[in-house]
Structure formats: structure tokens, C-alpha cells
Amino acid sequence: MNSTALWYATRASGLMALVLLTITMVLGLTTTTRARARNWPGFAQQEIHRRISMLAVVFLGLHVLTSVLDTYVNIGWVSVVVPFTSHYSSFWVGIGAVALDLMLAVFVTSLLRSRMRPSTWRAVHWLAYLSWPVALAHSYGMGTDSSESWVIALGVACTLAVVAALVWRVGAAGRQWEARRAHASVNEAPPKHLALTPMRDRSGARRV
Amino acid sequence: MIRIVIDPVACDAYGYCAELLPEAITLDEWGYPIVDGAPLPADLVEVARRAARDCPRRAIALRERKGGSS
């Protein structure tokens, strides 16, 4: 296949994967328990989050395939998954491999979710938080289109979206923590009007 | 008779189950699911299985239980 065509395909699918990954992150970050409005379709949101993440993986696959098949640059299959082993631009391809490994871990564990302990799945899923900035770094570090203004704008938009979602998530978690703490106040002594004088306190005799 | 059983320790009030099965599950004022323990009508069993599979905390189980009080 024409090397230039492959090259365009690699860049296009890569950017597409980044955008889809960003949307996945935003949908994931804004999933919370109890903190959302009662009529918000949380289940639907989770479903869309899942499907978009699968779409991101498809584009990631295309991105990897086209870059390996492209004979103009030397990127072997191994360096797709093993970071920093590529002959071409080993550092930035390596960063890409790191992002891919992380995404793969999240993807595979999610497919096998029902077969593992929920805490294991959740721990691996947190790796997603790492995969997004690494993917972003890879996109810009590779350098090919980084000076194009629309590409820069895309990067800024993605970053703003994730940051906004993150801020919201932290706020929601804080609100939830506050709500729980309000209820924990019952651990303290009862309200003043309920702190009554015990009648004929024989507690000394009763302590056994 | 298939009934929905919710593990209250695992449940974290995501509310997806109530979204999928409003006929059988309602949420209390704090967002936690209320099930009445009655057997599920046959047409809801498939959706209930979906809800059980997709609960983020795996807090829903479908139990086969003989009729009468549990």
C-alpha cells in the first residue's frame, strides 16, 4: 500500500482514537453514585462510555496496523507493545506503546469483568487515568502534525474537557463525603436536649 | 420463581438497576434500591439479568426460590 496513504491513515486514526479516548474519559469521570440528579440516565451513560471506548480501541488498532505496515518508518510489531524498542523515534513511539499497554489492560479486564473480583477490576481501571495523558503526550511528541493549528486546538479542547470533568468529579466526591460525615455526627454525644440525667444511677454496682 | 436479591453491603447507589427495571425496583430517598421480594414476571427476567450483569458493584443477584416467605 502507498506509504503516504498509510501515513495519513496512521495520523488520522491516531487523532480519532485520542478524541474517542477523551470522550470515554469524560463519560467515565462524570459517572458517580448518588451525587447525580435523580432523573439522569446513569445506565445509558455507562453504556455509551463502554461503546465509545470500544470504538477508541478499534481506531487504536487501525493506528497501530497502519504504522507497522508503513515501510517508510521502521516500527515493528514488538515495539507496539514493548515500550522504547522501536528504531524510529524510539522515545515517542515508546510512549505510545505505554499508552497502548495501559489501554489494553483496561480493555481486557473489562471484557473479563464478571470473572474477577470487583476490587481488582477497579484497580486496573484506574490505569485509564494514566493512559489518557500518556496518549496525549504521544500524539504531540510524535511531532508530525503538532504545528498545525487545528491539531493544537484539538489538543486544547480535549484537555479542557478532561480537566473540567475531573474538577466536577472531585467536587462530587467531596459533596458525597460531606453527606456521609453529616451522618457520622451521630457518633458524637446526642443533642443537648436528649442528654438527660440518669435516674438513680447504680452504674457502679452494674459494672461487671 | 426468580427473585431479585440485593446485597446491601456491596450496593453503592448507582441506581442503574432502577433505571432498567422500574417495574420491580424503586429507589429510596437516599438512592438505594427497594425490592419487594416478589417473584419476577417472566418478561422482566431478561432485563433483570442485564441489570445484574451490569451493576458496577455486582450487588444484584437473581435467586431461584420456592414460593412462600424467604
Add this chain to the structure above:
Amino acid sequence: MLAVSSVSETRPTTCRYRLLGHPTDLAGHVETLGPVPLPGARDRDWREAFVSGLEASGLSGRGGAGFPAAIKLAVTHAGGRGGTVVVNAMEGEPASDKDKLLLIRSPHLVLDGAQLLAAAGEARRIVVCVPEESEHAAAAVSAAIAERAGTSHSPISEVLVRPPDRYVAGEESALAEWLASGRSLPTFRPDKGTPLRIGRRPALVHNAETLAHVAMLARTGPAAFRAHGVVEDPGTCLVTISGSVEHPGVVEIDRGTPLLDVASRATPLGRPQALLVGGYGGAWVGPAHFTTPYASLSLRAVGATAGVGIVVVLGPETCGLTETARVVHYLAGQSAGQCGPCVYGLPAIADDLARLARGQVDPSLQARLDRRVRQVDGRGACRHPDGAASLVRSALAVFADDLRDHLRGTPCAHWDRTTVLRFPAPRPLARA
């Protein structure tokens, strides 16, 4: 001094079945009651005979749940050998002293019961759980274990442990969980047909008093046990009586004794306004039902439960609604923190009750209270919220006259004076 009565008064019997009043030391215990009837080396029929004796007795747990002892043994034994028998003396109910007293006065009876169940269930160790705060009971158990160690009275090893003292720490799955992982958290058990486990081995958790009964009726035979009590709830039990009484303490009664008769043993100061039966997770009983027998079905018929053997007498000078508000505040703070309806529901109910006590009412309070009580009932992993729900429901029924006044914003004259209830000091909660 604790008032202790060890003679049951209802029915004259030739067989002296009682838990208290025996010698405390091992030698005296063996001399008076005989050695614990454990199986001999080649005794093949022993287990079958023991199990059928336990079944015939109809003994049910004295720790609050009232589950039949024979069934629990069968379920746990089916879960495998080499398990643990756990002596539950946690006694989380603040109004109860019977288990601590039993360990101080008749520790060998409790330990004998554990040995018998361990032999029947092929367990390999016995763990006695006495809370951190109970120094006297712990000392008594230590001494008793030391007396028996290495003798034929304790073929299976006995060890004392001291879990932290919280209301739910005595719930049997929370206790098993503490032994397994160090955290007193109840587990969700929809199916009581599978045994509790510590690690992979089964655990048989029994209230200390239940074990004392096992040891007694193994010696006297089930007929002597059934000679007391009533058909649906046989035998005797220990009841802690407190509140507006002259002689608070622990008494030994026949199951089925009318409530007021039980309360009379402690000499109430004046005519009781109500009786709190079964514990803080139990229910109030009003004067209309003071003749109700202290037995499981009879109490259930009047909206109460036998629970743990507890009767708190509420005299005329205290407000039942305020007392209930205090209890629910306490119960809310004792939640293990695992289940939403309990974590959020109990404090909400406590809040509403506090306002009700004060007469600081809004028009939706009663409906809200009713709804919340209905919503927390049965929706936790353990029965903690159920107990609170039953207490509140009974309070609203028994103190209906006061309720009317409080709802009108005019609480009864003595609502903020004295209390007959006591609570342990508040302490931080080991969160889930």
C-alpha cells in the same frame, strides 16, 4: 450488689434445672453437676444421641435471634470439620448484663457447652469472645480456662480473645469476620443454610447463655429443660431487669413468664408506664399487654420480640418518646457503616425523633417518620436497622397519647427530665 435470683418460681419441679447458683470453681462445679458428658474414646452413638437430645429440647439461641440450636449445629457441621466454636459474650445490648454475669458465676457451664458442641461438630478449637471493656468477666474466663487446661474437661483447646466493644460487634457474622480479618463488619447472608466461616473452616457462633443451656441439658436430659417454659418456647432464660426499679439485676426465669411478673422481681418503683423488652433493638410493650408471656410467639403477637433477655421498666416520671429518641440516636451511631439505608436512614430517623421529643414538629414529620421506618426495615445486611424500626414503631403505638401532645407542639411535662437508660460513652467507629 447485683440482685440474682436463681430459683424459678412458676412451676414446682423435681429436676433442678438452673444456670446460676452453682459453684464457680472447677472442683465444686464437677462435684455438684458431675463431669461434662463428653464422648468416650470409642463412643460411636454419642453424637447421634447428643444431637437428638438437642433437637428434643427445642433449645433456641439466647443471643437475640432465637435460632434453633440443633439446626445451627447441623448446618455448621455440614460445612466441614476442623472448625471453630465461638463463645459470644460480646453482649452489645447496653441494658444486658446476663452474659458477663454468667461468665463470672458459671464459667465452666459455658465452657462445657462449648466443648460439647465442639465434639458434636468436630471443631478443633474454642474461642471465647469477651469485649475489651469487660475486665471482670475476662478475668473469670481466663481463670476458668487455666483451671481446665490439659484436663479431661477441655479436650479441645480454649482461648480467650477481646474484640472491641461495639453494638454490632456481637452480631454473629461480624464476630466471625472479626476473627477472620480483624474488622467487626456483618456480612450479608441471605441464605442461613450455609454456615459462617472463618477462612475456609466453618464457625459455630453461640451466645454464652445458649452454651450454658447446652451443658445443663446434656446432663439433665431434654425433659428437664422442657419441664420449664412453654411449648413453643421451652426452658429457662436469664433476664436483665433495669430502669425504674428498686433492685436492678439479672434473674433466671421460665420462658413464658408474664412480663409484669418478670419486672416485679426487681420491684418497680410505682406502676410502670411501659416495658422495653428484648433490648434497644427490641420493642416497647404497654400496660394493655403487661400480662404477655415472655416467649417468642406471644411477644411477636403484640409487636415485640423476645430478643435478648432484657426488661427495662419505664416509670411514670420519664417520657417514652424522649427515651426512644435517645436509643435511636445511639443505634444510629452504632451502625457498621456498610449499608446505605442504615447509614443514612437511622440518623434521619434519630433526627426526626429528637425533634418530636422536643415538640418541634413540622406537618410532614409523622408521615416522614413512618415512611423512613418502613424503608430501613429489613434493608441492611444485619438486623440492626430492623431493631431500630421495631422500637420506633412500638413507641409510636405504645406512647400514642404522648405522641398526640408532642405532635401538637406541646410535649408532655416531663419530657426533658430524667432517663432510665444508659449507654456506653461514644467512641469513633471503625468504618467499613
